[in-house]
Structures are given as C-alpha cells and as structure tokens.
Amino acid sequence: MRHRLAGRKLNRTSEHRLAMLRNMASSLVQYEQITTTLPKAKELRPYLEKLITVGKEATLANRRLIYNTLRDDSATAKIVSVLGPRYQSRPGGYIRIIKAGKRYGDTAAMAIIEFVGRDESAKLRAAPAYESEAE
Numbered sequence: 001m002r003h004r005l006a007g008r009k010l011n012r013t014s015e016h017r018l019a020m021l022r023n024m025a026s027s028l029v030q031y032e033q034i035t036t037t038l039p040k041a042k043e044l045r046p047y048l049e050k051l052i053t054v055g056k057e058a059t060l061a062n063r064r065l066i067y068n069t070l071r072d073d074s075a076t077a078k079i080v081s082v083l084g085p086r087y088q089s090r091p092g093g094y095i096r097i098i099k100a101g102k103r104y105g106d107t108a109a110m111a112i113i114e115f116v117g118r119d120e121s122a123k124l125r126a127a128p129a130y131e132s133e134a135e
Contacts, residue, residue: 008043021047022070028095029075029083032122033114041097041111052094055084086117 010017020040025048028034036044051069054062058080067076087094093116100110 008039010039010043022072025051025070026072026075028113028115029070029072029078030122032118033112035100035110035112037103038097038099038109038111041113044113045095045097049092049094051079052083052087053092055079056088058084083115090116 010020012020021044024034024036024040024044028044028048051066054065063076063080066079067073070076083094096114096116098112098114100112102108103110
C-alpha cells in the first residue's frame with residue numbers, strides 16, 4: 001500500500017532524485033525554460049515554486065533556505081534578486097508545463113517547463129553573475 005506517499009520515484013535512488021531535481025531547478029532558474037520528460041516536469045514544479053515563494057522576501061534566512069535546497073549560488077541570487085520581485089504580486093503559479101509530444105527514441109512524453117512571463121532573452125545567454133546582497 002502506498003497511502004499518503006507523495007512524489008514520484010522516477011526509477012532513481014533518493015540521492016540521484018535529489019541531485020536531479022537540484023540540477024533541473026538550477027537550469028530552469030538560469031535559462032527560464034527547459035525541455036524534459038513530463039513526469040520530471042511535474043515533480044520539479046512544486047519543488048521550485050516553494051523556493052520562489054520563499055524568495056519573495058529577501059532576508060538572510062530565506063537566502064540560506066534556498067541555498068540549502070539548491071546548493072547553487074547564482075540560482076539562489078537570481079531567485080532572490082530577480083524572480084522574487086518579478087512575482088511579488090502573484091500568489092503562486094509561477095511555472096507552466098506545456099506538453100511537447102513524444103521523444104523519438106523511446107516515445108517518452110516530453111514537456112517544456114517555463115516561468116510565466118519569463119524573460120525571452122534568458123534562454124539565449126549564459127547565466128549572469130548576480131551579486132549577493134548578503135555579502
């Protein structure tokens with residue numbers, strides 16, 4: 001029985017799953033749009049939306065919470081300095097998932113996951129070095 005067990009295992013160990021979510025979250029914060037499989041996208045959305053909600057208030061404690069989850073300095077800085085203020089008046093729903101058909105090799109369901117109202121030029125450039133306000 002799997003009563004009250006939330007989340008998908010995605011056929012990975014817990015360490016692999018955590019590392020994968022951290023990497024995907026950092027990439028999504030950096031590029032503001034990524035393509036992945038549909039189950040991974042559905043797992044990533046609540047993981048990252050909680051961090052953006054925390055990042056709306058730019059306190060040192062919130063920065064540390066975000067960093068302890070992502071383990072990425074530039075992603076933490078971008079969440080606090082760019083994404084938090086961008087979605088300040090929005091009460092949730094910062095990320096959208098768009099189904100993108102099937103993958104050619106194994107017919108896995110693919111999806112595009114992106115920020116609502118994203119910066120269109122962020123996909124084309126490397127991640128800028130955001131200055132940390134806490135330093």
